[in-house]
Structures are given as C-alpha cells and as structure tokens.
Amino acid sequence: MKHRSPPKAVVFDFGGTIVAGNGFDDIRGNRRLLELCTSNPHDADEYRIKEEALRIDAELMMPLRDNNLDFSIQLFQHLLYDGLQMKFSVDPQEMELEFWKSATDYRPMPDAATMLDSLRRMGISIGMLSNNAFSSETIRRELARHGLDVYFSFIVASSEYGICKPAKRIFDIAVAKTGCARADVWYAGDIFAVDISGAHAAGLTPVWYNPQDKTPDADIGHISVRSWREFIGIVCDEH
Template sequence: MNKPKMIIFDYGQTIVNEKSFDPLRGTSAVLKEAAINPNNVSAEEVQALAYELGRDIGRWGVDAEKQTFLEVHNHVFQTYLYEYFDIEFTKPMAEVERIFLNGACIAEPTKNIVEFLSFLDSKKIRTSVISNISFSGNLLKEHINGLLPSNNFEFIIASSEYIFRKPHKRIFELALRKAKLNASDVWYCGDNAVFDVDGAAASGIFPVWYKGAIEKSNKYTPKSDCLEVNDWNEIIEMLGEL
C-alpha cells in the first residue's frame, strides 16, 4: 500500500451523509415557485413522470451493474419534466434545481470527515471529488462548500458536466489528468461497491470502500480488492504509519 499523493472522494454517503432525500418534498417546493401551472398539476404527478424518465434513461429502478454510463444534466431533465405539464417559471433552471435540492435533501458531513480532511491537508495530501450526480457542478460545489466550508478540494467533478458516470473509466481518467498524477499515486474513497470501488480499481486507482454511512439498500459487495473502513479515523491511523 503506497502513501497517496491525492485522495479523491465520492460525494453522497461518503463525505456527506444524506440522511433524508425525498424527491416529492423537493418537487413540492419547486411547484410553490411556479409562475404558471395551468392544469394545477400536483407534485405527485410531476414526480411520477420524473421516476418514469429516470427509468427510461437508465438512472433509477435499474440494478447498479446495469445502469447507464452516461449522465443527463438536471437542467435538461427539468426542462422536459416541466414543459411536459406546461409549467413555467420566472426563475432560471439553476435556481429551480437549487430549490429542489434544498427541499429534498437533509444532509450532514459524515462522521470525522472534517478531521480527516484537516489531517490530509497537514500531510500535504491533495484532495478532490468525483460524484455521479445529475445536479449541476456549480450546485454540487455550493452544496459541498456549505457543509464542509474548510475543505481544500482542488476540483469537484460532477458527472452532469462531463458526460460519463462512474464506473466508466473516462471520468476517473479525467480526474487523473486534472490532478496530473498517475493512477498509482491516487486513492479513491466511496461507499458504492460497483461505481466507486470496482470503478476505481478498473482504472488502476487504489479503492477504499467507506461503509460509515452506507445505505441499507446497497446490496452489492466489491469484486475488487480494496481497503474497507467504517470510520475516517481508521485511515488517519494507517496513513500515519506509511
């Protein structure tokens, strides 16, 4: 096990624990801001179509190993979703998605992540983020910076902005290019066995399976060899010995 020059993190259930994510709650918040809703379409009706669209593009309701490798940006998704119902907004799509996320998501930093990031800074180990997420990169950065204001992430890659989703090698290769590092110099930490652990390993990056905030619905285990941790303090101790 080599001491890394950079550790790249997943977002959800890795650096941030999304304790609750309720799309219906988010859609309800968005509809309150609608300028025109001529048919009085309900949040339930909108969300039912959103689930159908998610299945159509291979994002939701599909086994992790069968999900699409391509990302659809949330602004495009929202445009279809609301124009379908003739719902109009005076706010730009960026603000509509912010309203949705703030309404849907209740989140907090994962246990000891603030201390771990501080430790990495003290050891001159660089950090960054790759997230499979349809929200815009700007909103993801805003959200992370709000929850982890002292972070020193060099870059935050949202799949929405770069076509590819994990576990596709292209998104990992992009991160390596941005970091100007070889795969052997990098660790990747994430909660998802397929997207994060096996995806990183297939790209030659050392994978860390973080299970401290893993969702109960996550039924997969990695096929690749990895470091398994339940608390960030475990890695602090390991890195202190390297």
C-alpha cells in the same frame, strides 16, 4: 492490500462517504418549485409532477444508467416541465438549487472534517468524484454549508460529463484534475460495485469506506476502513 505508493492525491465520493443523506424528498422539492411557477396551465400539483418524473426516469434515465451514462437534473427538469407546459420565475441553475435545498438533507460523516484537515496538512491534494445528477456548483454549495468545501480543489459531477462510475473515463478525468500520476491517486467511496471496482479498473488505489464491515462483492485489491480516523491512520503510516 499492498499499497503501491503513499497518496499524493485522494479523491472522494460525495453521498455516503463525505456526507450522509437523510432521504430524498422530491415532493418537498416539487412544492418549492411550484412556489416559483408562473404558468401551470394543467394545474399540475406536486404529486402529478412526481408521477411524470417517474415515467421519464423509467423510460430514459434507467437505460442510460445501465450503460454508465448520465443526465443532468437541469436537462431532466427541462424535459419534465416543458412537457407539462410549466414556466418559472428563475433560471435553470436556480431551479436546480431550490429543488436541492428542499428535497435533500445532508450531514457530514463522523470525523470527515478532521480527516480532510489532516490530509491537507500533509500536503495531499483532495478532490471529489460523484455520480450525481446535480451540478458541481450545487454539490459545492452543500459542502460549504458544512464548512467542507475549502478542502476540495475540484468536484467532478458525472452529470456534467454524461458518464458515470464505474466507467473508467470518468476516473481518468478526476486523475487528470489532481495533476498526479495515476499510481499516486487513491479513490475513496462507499459502494463496492461502483466506487471500488471502478477505481481498481481505472488503476487507482481503491479505499472502501465501510462502516458496517460488509463483505466485498469481488476479490480485488483494496483498502477497507470502518471510519475516517482509521483511514487517516493508514495514510500517516504510508507517509
């Protein structure tokens, strides 16, 4: 695509873009929270908890997502565990974090750190916008594990706003946080229908992180890159 202007800010997706996830093990997460449980009158084990979580997800979460709405993991856990009459020795934020640490396994995408460092040295503002039930605090902690948190001036987690990509309003929030004009903001993500279509509709320059060189879902203007090295080359050319 013909770029309207070089980026003054680049906003990134989280999973599948800056980091790669090696599955989501909710059973391990449930087991960790059971270690912190102080009252479990129905003797719910990790599998019973998962069954109830799946029911809540089907009844409430999926209809919300279909309408670009979101729900935080803390509210989800409140609904789940109060329904099972379970109590815990830690507060909701700590429950969220302990579940995350046990259920998830992330690693940085190849050359992500090098790319982020290059952007920072060019004076380009860097942010993150993620469709994520977990909080920006938890996401930042994960980035910190890999030495990547220092690059991000802000993190917008959809669950903290109740709306998710591809809704335009969540992109508007990210643009506002950059402090830049919309035309100067690029958005990079890996899911075409959510990240690229959403960014395009919001008036940002979409960058599709597309290592497998997939075919676009729609004929809309975007930049496609197979690696972060390729991306930084494009940014350097624009500057």
